[in-house]
Amino acid sequence: MIQVSTTINGDEHQFVCDPRETLLDVLRDRLGLTGAKEGCGTGDCGACTVEIGGRPVCSCLMLGAEAEGKEITTVEGIADGEDLHPLQVNFIKHAALQCGICTPGILVATKALLEENPNPTETEVRYWLAGNLCRCTGYDKIIRAVMETAAEMRENA
Amino acid sequence: MAFDEKTEGFNVVGTRPDRPDGIDKVTGRASYGADASKAGMLHGAILRSPHAHAVIKSINLDKALALKGVKGVVTRADFAEGLTGENWNVLENVMAGEKALYDGHAVAAVAATSQLIARDALKLIEVDYEPIPHVTDVDKAMQPDAPVIREGQASKAVPAGMHPNVVDYHESGHGDVEAGFAEADLVMERTFTTEATHQGYIEPHACLATLGGDGRGELWCCTQGHWNVQKICAALVGIEQSALRVTASEIGGGFGGKTAVFIEPVALALSRKTNRPVKIAMPRADVFKATGPTASTSMDVKIGLKKDGTMTAAWGEFRSQGGAFPGSPFSFTAMCAFAPYALENVKQIGYDVMTNRPKQAAYRAPGSPMAAFAVESLLDEMCNQMGLDPLEVRLKNASKQGTKASFGPTWDRIGLVECLEAAKEHSHYAAPVPEGAGRGISCGFWFNHGGETSVTLAMSEDGTAQLMLGTPDIGGSRASMAMMAAEELGIPYEHVRATVADTATLGYNEVSHGSRVTYASGLATIEAARDTVKKLCARAAAKWGIDEDAVVWRDGCAVPSGPNAGDFDPLPIGQICRKMGATGGPIVGHYEATPEGAGVSFAVHIVDATVDRETGATSVDRYTVIQDAGKAIHPDYVEGQYQGGAAQGIGWALNEEYIYGEDGRLQNAGFLDYRIPVASDLPMIDTVIVEVPNPGHPYGVRGVGETSICPPLAAIANAVSNAAGVRMKDLPMRPSRILDALDG
Ligand code: FES
Ligand code: FES
Numbered sequence: 001m002i003q004v005s006t007t008i009n010g011d012e013h014q015f016v017c018d019p020r021e022t023l024l025d026v027l028r029d030r031l032g033l034t035g036a037k038e039g040c041g042t043g044d045c046g047a048c049t050v051e052i053g054g055r056p057v058c059s060c061l062m063l064g065a066e067a068e069g070k071e072i073t074t075v076e077g078i079a080d081g082e083d084l085h086p087l088q089v090n091f092i093k094h095a096a097l098q099c100g101i102c103t104p105g106i107l108v109a110t111k112a113l114l115e116e117n118p119n120p121t122e123t124e125v126r127y128w129l130a131g132n133l134c135r136c137t138g139y140d141k142i143i144r145a146v147m148e149t150a151a152e153m154r155e156n157a
Numbered sequence: 158m159a160f161d162e163k164t165e166g167f168n169v170v171g172t173r174p175d176r177p178d179g180i181d182k183v184t185g186r187a188s189y190g191a192d193a194s195k196a197g198m199l200h201g202a203i204l205r206s207p208h209a210h211a212v213i214k215s216i217n218l219d220k221a222l223a224l225k226g227v228k229g230v231v232t233r234a235d236f237a238e239g240l241t242g243e244n245w246n247v248l249e250n251v252m253a254g255e256k257a258l259y260d261g262h263a264v265a266a267v268a269a270t271s272q273l274i275a276r277d278a279l280k281l282i283e284v285d286y287e288p289i290p291h292v293t294d295v296d297k298a299m300q301p302d303a304p305v306i307r308e309g310q311a312s313k314a315v316p317a318g319m320h321p322n323v324v325d326y327h328e329s330g331h332g333d334v335e336a337g338f339a340e341a342d343l344v345m346e347r348t349f350t351t352e353a354t355h356q357g358y359i360e361p362h363a364c365l366a367t368l369g370g371d372g373r374g375e376l377w378c379c380t381q382g383h384w385n386v387q388k389i390c391a392a393l394v395g396i397e398q399s400a401l402r403v404t405a406s407e408i409g410g411g412f413g414g415k416t417a418v419f420i421e422p423v424a425l426a427l428s429r430k431t432n433r434p435v436k437i438a439m440p441r442a443d444v445f446k447a448t449g450p451t452a453s454t455s456m457d458v459k460i461g462l463k464k465d466g467t468m469t470a471a472w473g474e475f476r477s478q479g480g481a482f483p484g485s486p487f488s489f490t491a492m493c494a495f496a497p498y499a500l501e502n503v504k505q506i507g508y509d510v511m512t513n514r515p516k517q518a519a520y521r522a523p524g525s526p527m528a529a530f531a532v533e534s535l536l537d538e539m540c541n542q543m544g545l546d547p548l549e550v551r552l553k554n555a556s557k558q559g560t561k562a563s564f565g566p567t568w569d570r571i572g573l574v575e576c577l578e579a580a581k582e583h584s585h586y587a588a589p590v591p592e593g594a595g596r597g598i599s600c601g602f603w604f605n606h607g608g609e610t611s612v613t614l615a616m617s618e619d620g621t622a623q624l625m626l627g628t629p630d631i632g633g634s635r636a637s638m639a640m641m642a643a644e645e646l647g648i649p650y651e652h653v654r655a656t657v658a659d660t661a662t663l664g665y666n667e668v669s670h671g672s673r674v675t676y677a678s679g680l681a682t683i684e685a686a687r688d689t690v691k692k693l694c695a696r697a698a699a700k701w702g703i704d705e706d707a708v709v710w711r712d713g714c715a716v717p718s719g720p721n722a723g724d725f726d727p728l729p730i731g732q733i734c735r736k737m738g739a740t741g742g743p744i745v746g747h748y749e750a751t752p753e754g755a756g757v758s759f760a761v762h763i764v765d766a767t768v769d770r771e772t773g774a775t776s777v778d779r780y781t782v783i784q785d786a787g788k789a790i791h792p793d794y795v796e797g798q799y800q801g802g803a804a805q806g807i808g809w810a811l812n813e814e815y816i817y818g819e820d821g822r823l824q825n826a827g828f829l830d831y832r833i834p835v836a837s838d839l840p841m842i843d844t845v846i847v848e849v850p851n852p853g854h855p856y857g858v859r860g861v862g863e864t865s866i867c868p869p870l871a872a873i874a875n876a877v878s879n880a881a882g883v884r885m886k887d888l889p890m891r892p893s894r895i896l897d898a899l900d901g
Contacts, residue, residue, distance in 0.1 A: 034185070042441065042829065044828035076186075084184075095797055097183070100183075100407070101189060101359045135359050138800035139836040
């Protein structure tokens with residue numbers, strides 16, 4: 001077992017884990033942060049996406065031990081208290097989720113996109129999200145929600 | 158049962174409020190199948206056959222049991238004996254008996270203190286297999302020399318002399334097809350094939366089970382129907398139905414694939430064996446190998462067409478394999494094939510065939526998309542050859558109210574003509590086909606379903622309402638149900654809390670399938686709300702000392718029905734409910750029934766696509782879905798169903814397929830090699846909601862979930878064929894196939 005210290009959603013965490021455990025396993029099974037989902041465990045679906053150092057990462061492809069000293073944001077850390085992030089608001093408003101299992105990963109990934117590129121084209125959004133599978137929506141309402149959020153955030157910036 | 162027909166003047170229905178589970182789902186709080194845990198919980202893992210077909214000679218568990226942290230192992234011996242019919246089939250699928258029937262078939266399961274230990278333990282189980290010949294192709298499985306999956310499975314309907322792998326047969330139609338073909342100016346016959354595809358829900362199956370030696374248990378799982386899970390699991394582990402309480406978690410997609418049970422009985426058996434709660438979360442590879450998929454098909458269709466576009470006759474033979482068990486949707490394929498058309502002469506035949514593949518599960522309009530692919534492709538080719546407009550030909554032959562359907566019934570009010578007219582008027586169809594692109598259209602049909610339904614609506618003392626539903630919310634249905642309850646009660650949508658109740662707290666509810674939820678649970682919600690309103694009115698009548706019949710409900714208040722009834726101020730719902738304890742007790746409305754008026758639905762899709770002649774890749778450039786919803790309760794989620802069905806159909810048409818090797822093993826059990834559409838593959842998907850009210854629902858609702866996947870296979874195949882200049886008759890139209898066809 002390995003002892004690890006890390007920061008998740010601004011809070012300090014310490015945990016022990018098996019060297020083979022993924023960060024996703026640690027988040028879900030050891031820390032009770034079940035917002036990140038396991039859709040595949042092989043880096044193909046993006047449901048497990050978390051943000052580390054401003055970049056979206058598949059937490060199923062990273063070992064728990066590698067979280068040492070990192071700053072991690074999960075879907076649980078996107079809202080500011082009771083104030084939802086504009087992406088969260090618009091995902092609800094535009095019905096950008098049906099079952100919602102892909103939503104945590106897509107929100108984390110798009111938040112990172114908008115921080116890097118506040119004015120993405122539709123094509124840029126589509127390619128940025130190409131690693132986040134959604135089987136329910138056909139992506140249409142997701143793309144609209146992201147574009148709308150980007151416009152809103154630019155206006156309010 | 159008489160229904161009113163309220164299609165206008167709504168306050169809540171037809172608006173687009175935020176869904177009640179929205180915040181939970183965007184903040185990560187919503188609890189799905191794999192998100193629950195219990196103190197002392199063990200993790201389960203399942204060992205699966207690497208062979209397509211093999212006799213299981215022995216299983217040695219000693220080494221696995223000796224591993225530290227392993228608490229128990231189960232095999233077939235740990236399940237009920239003496240089951241028959243579908244219960245036996247499900248058990249045989251959930252845990253193999255004497256033979257492994259497909260690559261991925263479960264043979265044993267372990268419970269251990271961690272998932273890593275459980276998976277390590279699987280490697281220590283020694284199974285002695287004797288591989289035997291296998292078959293995975295539907296046509297080959299019908300050949301005289303095909304290996305027999307299992308003797309004695311054929312139903313009485315199967316014609317004599319067929320291979321034992323042919324287990325069921327369907328035949329329907331009317332008129333004289335030969336005479337009809339003789340009248341035609343052009344008769345064409347073609348053969349089409351489709352590969353098996355997976356529902357591809359992003360949430361793998363997961364459950365958490367507790368079962369004690371007293372035969373009482375609790376089960377938490379992601380399912381489309383927890384009463385069905387209760388019924389099957391109780392039978393498979395040999396306990397009483399009511400002793401098992403099943404709670405449906407939030408569900409991360411199902412599309413039919415979560416109407417079946419796979420891991421739940423195994424988790425229960427492991428829990429009973431270890432006397433600990435056991436959680437199983439399926440690895441994605443297992444989801445591909447051992448759950449779902451849909452059937453693969455091989456189909457011959459023949460149509461006769463006159464120069465003026467009249468269809469004189471249609472005939473089809475549809476062969477469908479559903480894995481190593483009876484139950485492929487062969488009869489639905491046959492029945493849906495020609496349903497859009499008013500035909501004097503029509504005949505369809507279907508065969509259900511067993512192969513060494515996983516037991517197929519329902520996938521969105523099971524069987525229908527394949528049929529539409531064959532029929533609508535052939536129709537397109539014939540229109541091209543005869544210089545006829547494909548939309549006009551469809552309009553000319555379209556089924557309408559009073560038409561005798563290809564499979565027997567006479568249509569009530571249906572909306573196909575309205576959909577075709579809307580397509581004709583749509584800017585997409587009016588626009589010229591872009592240079593280098595091809596355009597395709599297709600109709601699609603699905604039956605829709607009612608089914609056993611039970612809903613309870615309980616008033617709170619502050620005048621808000623708690624709505625208990627039994628159909629898992631797979632895409633926003635709690636919002637729609639709350640809207641219908643609010644509409645009837647005359648209270649704000651936000652004042653209704655809709656909950657999916659567990660099996661111990663509500664009457665039986667059939668699975669969320671067959672596009673039945675907004676129809677059947679919606680109808681039951683409306684009736685439960687009306688029952689509640691009646692009781693609310695009775696309280697007002699008692700207070701006013703007038704007859705119950707002299708009170709009506711208006712805008713959330715009891716009011717006297719007219720000047721003769723008496724002069725009383727409106728009594729708001731909140732005031733009635735505040736006093737309910739002293740005026741007769743809790744106010745609860747309910748409704749239980751098996752509604753049978755689910756109106757069928759039709760759709761028309763229009764696609765523009767281009768084909769890269771160098772790589773064979775297809776690009777879907779423009780896509781429009783037009784579908785009859787009867788009445789859209791929450792239009793956002795109706796559009797979502799249209800778009801989602803189209804996207805799945807695009808995947809089925811272009812990329813998705815089960816690829817089996819010579820060894821009968823699945824070669825692409827992961828999202829990397831089984832490629833579902835990603836955001837960059839798709840255009841925006843335009844939608845048109847047509848509303849031709851269903852006479853069988855108080856507001857006119859028809860199911861919308863499934864019909865949307867019926868037209869895309871053919872619509873895209875027609876677009877691609879027209880773009881490439883060659884007819885594509887086999888799905889998926891992967892790049893290599895398109896290049897071969899272009900070289901052809
Ligand atoms: S679970 Fe990590 S990418 Fe699918
Ligand atoms: S909303 Fe279900 S997978 Fe995206």
